[in-house]
């Protein structure tokens with residue numbers, strides 16, 4: 132009789148994977164190439180930001196004390212002694228009732244401690260007049276108000292995005308220390324698989340998992356090595372997997388992990404001597420997802436069914452790969468939403484439903500994205516999140532509060548509504 136697989140809870144499966152993560156080394160790369168990588172050093176303010184007191188407006192810099200008593204009936208006149216554009220500094224200190232014309236971003240001249248915008252002055256032959264008293268520091272962008280020298284602004288292990296790049300550039304990080312990326316092999320198994328450009332023939336289908344998994348890796352910024360497709364041939368499949376393990380840091384296979392006559396992955400793990408962390412998870416889709424390790428390398432055996440394959444990647448491969456890359460927050464972001472329609476099918480396993488979330492008058496709602504079985508491909512394309520329905524005997528009703536996992540597939544909205 133066939134060996135019965137014992138399903139383990141999703142959280143247990145994730146923690147078994149995460150326990151086996153071996154972090155990759157760090158490397159230095161140029162700032163231009165660092166988008167999407169994970170910082171292997173904190174960003175520490177190498178100097179104050181701004182690095183000097185500066186003007187936030189185009190106007191005049193003067194001594195606030197000289198504006199005392201100014202009003203509409205008693206306009207205070209100032210003499211302009213020079214001009215400072217951004218990138219320049221004032222030549223001489225500002226004395227009583229003197230001012231510099233100053234542009235946004237320019238350094239505040241010595242002696243001045245306030246700025247008035249051009250629009251709030253009346254220009255005269257010598258300079259301008261103002262109609263209100265100014266406080267010391269009014270309209271001054273102070274040195275260090277954004278970041279103080281020595282302050283840790285971003286922790287190591289954080290994803291580099293456009294804003295991070297701005298900060299790195301601010302401090303002159305021409306080179307950035309980031310974690311190495313794993314090279315991940317992708318192999319789709321299945322005698323039924325055709326290439327994307329092939330015409331359909333009876334009994335065959337096009338390989339959609341391979342391109343999908345590569346796209347999921349691309350979203351994480353992880354480079355891949357493609358091993359194409361193999362037929363369900365034990366020896367041929369074993370050879371490709373052996374080669375892939377030599378050439379990559381981790382391998383993702385799709386298909387062949389269940390109990391069918393041509394599901395060879397379990398036998399291959401045994402042949403290779405890989406340690407199987409689990410081969411049955413109390414989830415749907417993806418219950419047969421298998422993860423094994425061999426000499427510190429992960430073998431992610433994702434299910435052949437497209438929705439199961441997608442979910443298995445996001446739940447197990449994603450956090451493991453991000454954690455290998457040094458990320459301290461490798462899990463999918465989540466939020467709460469109201470179910471937009473009944474989901475009545477109770478299940479002893481946790482369900483991950485491909486769904487669409489949106490903001491409505493009653494807050495965030497989520498609706499299943501159509502045909503939602505493990506073999507569905509259309510709902511993966513339509514969905515922008517996964518609804519998580521914990522195992523249980525009752526179904527779920529419209530309006531129930533549920534958890535959503537965000538999969539980074541948000542589209543824009545048709546109209547600006549705010």
Ligand SMILES: Nc1nc2c(c(=O)[nH]1)N[C@H]1C(S)=C(S)[C@@H](COP(=O)(O)OP(=O)(O)OC[C@H]3O[C@@H](n4cnc5c(N)ncnc54)[C@H](O)[C@@H]3O)O[C@H]1N2
Pocket residue numbers: 319320321323324336337338339340341385386387388389390391394416417418419433434435436437439505506
């Ligand atoms: N007796 C049992 N049968 C099945 C069980 C079980 O527990 N007992 N589990 C079912 C579940 S759950 C799933 S999910 C599937 C998993 O199957 P495998 O991971 O072994 O994958 P395959 O058999 O190779 O293929 C399944 C399905 O997916 C299609 N497929 C495969 N690769 C691709 C690809 N690259 N692109 C698109 N579609 C692909 C394949 O043609 C099959 O239709 O097993 C159940 N059976």
Ligand code: MOO
Pocket residue numbers: 414415416417418419420434436438439505506
């Ligand atoms: O492994 Mo499954 O649970 O139908 O996708």
Ligand SMILES: [Mg+2]
Pocket residue numbers: 386387388389390391393394435
């Ligand atoms: Mg199978």
